[in-house]
Amino acid sequence: MATAIIGTGNIGGTLARHLVRGGEPVVLAAKDEAHATALAQELGDLARAASVEDAIAEADAVVFAVWLDTTKELIATDAQLLENKVVVDPSNPLGFDASGQMIRTLPEGQSAGSVVATLLPGGAHYVKAFGTLAADTLASAANREPRAVLFYATDDDTAATTIERLIQAAGFEPLKAGGVADAGRIEMPGGDLHQAGLNGALLDRDEAHAAVAAET
Numbered sequence: 001m002a003t004a005i006i007g008t009g010n011i012g013g014t015l016a017r018h019l020v021r022g023g024e025p026v027v028l029a030a031k032d033e034a035h036a037t038a039l040a041q042e043l044g045d046l047a048r049a050a051s052v053e054d055a056i057a058e059a060d061a062v063v064f065a066v067w068l069d070t071t072k073e074l075i076a077t078d079a080q081l082l083e084n085k086v087v088v089d090p091s092n093p094l095g096f097d098a099s100g101q102m103i104r105t106l107p108e109g110q111s112a113g114s115v116v117a118t119l120l121p122g123g124a125h126y127v128k129a130f131g132t133l134a135a136d137t138l139a140s141a142a143n144r145e146p147r148a149v150l151f152y153a154t155d156d157d158t159a160a161t162t163i164e165r166l167i168q169a170a171g172f173e174p175l176k177a178g179g180v181a182d183a184g185r186i187e188m189p190g191g192d193l194h195q196a197g198l199n200g201a202l203l204d205r206d207e208a209h210a211a212v213a214a215e216t
């Protein structure tokens with residue numbers, strides 16, 4: 001089955017390109033379906049566009065590559081469709097104020113992952129992943145030698161198996177940073193394992209293991 005990517009902007013578009021290059025079929029959805037259609041046409045036979053609901057229904061894994069507030073809205077609308085799906089959440093606790101300034105949208109110490117995980121139906125398999133690098137780095141750092149690590153956080157074995165496959169297909173080395181309680185470590189602002197918390201560094205596997213083990 002395909003991976004649904006909801007949102008075809010900086011993160012969703014980059015991820016779709018990487019996954020298709022890695023041989024993974026994707027089904028793309030955006031707020032404006034024309035954006036998903038244009039990207040699917042660019043990516044060829046392994047990609048197609050659909051509505052958000054159809055994309056979720058047809059996939060076994062769903063990446064919400066949208067802003068946190070939109071993720072919350074879409075989960076509320078489509079909760080039943082997410083039963084038994086792997087739900088991949090790259091969101092940071094960020095949004096925009098009335099003047100367009102980026103602001104933190106959750107209290108200090110509360111992770112987006114901890115919020116999103118609790119909104120899902122009981123049968124969904126939650127994992128925080130694909131938001132640990134700035135989008136331009138995610139775009140440029142795939143398939144390096146040695147491979148750059150992408151951290152993930154989950155309490156769920158099914159989600160871990162799926163995200164390891166997807167991270168490898170995208171051209172990166174997967175490494176578990178911990179469970180949902182540790183999701184804040186791979187989010188920004190404030191996460192010590194997010195690229196922003198690593199002063200922009202990309203880590204190989206040994207460096208990443210050491211960073212996970214380091215006291216925070």
Ligand SMILES: NC(=O)c1ccc[n+]([C@@H]2O[C@H](COP(=O)([O-])OP(=O)(O)OC[C@H]3O[C@@H](n4cnc5c(N)ncnc54)[C@H](OP(=O)(O)O)[C@@H]3O)[C@@H](O)[C@H]2O)c1
Nearest residue numbers: 007008009010011030031032065066067091092131134135
């Ligand atoms: N940008 C980064 O460097 C970065 C890094 C790490 C994590 N993140 C996280 O990744 C997420 C996405 O960020 P981004 O920079 O990729 O955002 P973005 O470029 O603004 O793209 C947002 C996408 O969401 C879609 N969207 C909005 N409302 C929707 C709806 N109701 N239904 C379906 N799709 C909808 C938009 O559709 P349209 O194309 O039709 O407008 C657009 O494709 C955020 O949670 C962010 O915190 C971003």
